[in-house]
Amino acid sequence: MRILIVGAGVAGPTVAHWLLQGNHEVTIVERASAPREGGYLIDFWGAGFDVAERMGIVPRLSEVGYAVRELREVNDRGQTIARMDPRRVAKSANGRFLSVARSDLATIILSSLDGRVETLFGVTVNTIEDRGDRVVVHFASSPARDFDLVIGADGLHSSVRRQVFGPESDFERHLGIMVSVFVLDGYEPRDELVGVTRTTVGRQVLRFAQRDGSTVVALTFRHEATSPLSDLTAQQDLLRDSFADMRWEVPEILDRMPDARSFYFDRVSQIRMPTWSRGRVALLGDAAACASLLAGQGSALAMIEGYVLAQALNDPSNDHTAALIEYERTLSSFVRSKQDAAARMGVAFAPRNRFELALRNGAIRSMRVPLLADIAIGLSLHDEVDLPEASGRPS
Numbered sequence: 001m002r003i004l005i006v007g008a009g010v011a012g013p014t015v016a017h018w019l020l021q022g023n024h025e026v027t028i029v030e031r032a033s034a035p036r037e038g039g040y041l042i043d044f045w046g047a048g049f050d051v052a053e054r055m056g057i058v059p060r061l062s063e064v065g066y067a068v069r070e071l072r073e074v075n076d077r078g079q080t081i082a083r084m085d086p087r088r089v090a091k092s093a094n095g096r097f098l099s100v101a102r103s104d105l106a107t108i109i110l111s112s113l114d115g116r117v118e119t120l121f122g123v124t125v126n127t128i129e130d131r132g133d134r135v136v137v138h139f140a141s142s143p144a145r146d147f148d149l150v151i152g153a154d155g156l157h158s159s160v161r162r163q164v165f166g167p168e169s170d171f172e173r174h175l176g177i178m179v180s181v182f183v184l185d186g187y188e189p190r191d192e193l194v195g196v197t198r199t200t201v202g203r204q205v206l207r208f209a210q211r212d213g214s215t216v217v218a219l220t221f222r223h224e225a226t227s228p229l230s231d232l233t234a235q236q237d238l239l240r241d242s243f244a245d246m247r248w249e250v251p252e253i254l255d256r257m258p259d260a261r262s263f264y265f266d267r268v269s270q271i272r273m274p275t276w277s278r279g280r281v282a283l284l285g286d287a288a289a290c291a292s293l294l295a296g297q298g299s300a301l302a303m304i305e306g307y308v309l310a311q312a313l314n315d316p317s318n319d320h321t322a323a324l325i326e327y328e329r330t331l332s333s334f335v336r337s338k339q340d341a342a343a344r345m346g347v348a349f350a351p352r353n354r355f356e357l358a359l360r361n362g363a364i365r366s367m368r369v370p371l372l373a374d375i376a377i378g379l380s381l382h383d384e385v386d387l388p389e390a391s392g393r394p395s
Helices: 011-022 046-055 058-064 087-092 102-111 159-164 232-242 250-259 298-314 320-343 354-366 370-380
Strands: 002-006 025-030 041-044 070-074 080-084 098-101 118-121 125-130 135-139 145-147 149-152 172-185 194-200 203-209 214-222 263-271 281-283
Touching: 002 011, 002 145, 011 025, 011 046, 011 102, 011 298, 041 046, 041 102, 041 298, 046 058, 046 298, 058 098, 058 102, 070 354, 080 354, 098 102, 102 298, 125 159, 135 149, 149 159, 159 281, 172 232, 172 250, 194 354, 203 250, 214 232, 232 250, 232 263, 263 320, 298 320
Parallel strands: 002 025, 002 149, 025 118, 070 194, 149 281
Antiparallel strands: 041 098, 070 080, 125 135, 135 145, 172 214, 172 263, 194 203, 203 214
């Protein structure tokens, strides 16, 4: 089939990689002018690791990844009040665990396509017309083209979803938390391979030193009111107001914020839809079922979904309708369980009150007890999903 994928993040290039085995003619379009940089560090394990392994990219991910040796919670004076060792997670997973920057993951997946997929940056989809036997896609600055299938892998604020399924407000579930992630060059101090957090009621600041001399900073905070998603100045003003009385290194971080190399700001939300496809249009990754950053597995879920969708489409016994039904049947319960678990994780990033704050810090301290740590880690590392065998020719 001629398949258009909208979005060149993690989900889009993953499904493209596997669609090549089914001899499909694949085009990826991305509205950004180049692959996106920045983003936070993600932990990678379970079925997502399995997909990466089948793609042959684990050695490269290991090269660019980080072996984080400590997560440290500090007080206003920078003194450690709780800590845990993430290396226990890797040990429990028999080494099948990686911490990697999301942008590095996306770049490696995209490079795995090795020029075999038409990939166009700086391209915006204006309208999508499903005519039953084909989909006519109109672009902002190029002629319309016909495709047999369109896959929307364009993120939380998906344009494909809005055009084909309805307004975002019909499917978005805001979790009452905002997030900003930005990268600062030359920030001091640097705690190599240590994630350092300062958490108070309703707010958290995290910093992590990267190997290129930069530091990635993540700010999360409770905020229920309307948020400025398209005004950079208003976003940074809101962050200054929300963290104004927070101590530790926060004043310096806020002062340095306007000079950030990259800057991201958004609601922490989930997308919950009754179906992930309509006619000849399907959704993938955050566009279909965003679990939010609270899940800690958004990129892994995107890769799992991309793999399963491609295998269904590559199956010669399926037409596109049967393939899309199989894709959703295989994953809907699994993804919903991840969303439900994520919705309960707000306490880790922005506790509502002092009780939740004490509960969070106590949970971190308990991870220093080997038996408790092994039990908790064992429960979190298992993914209840059976990946289908890859079909089609080797890529």
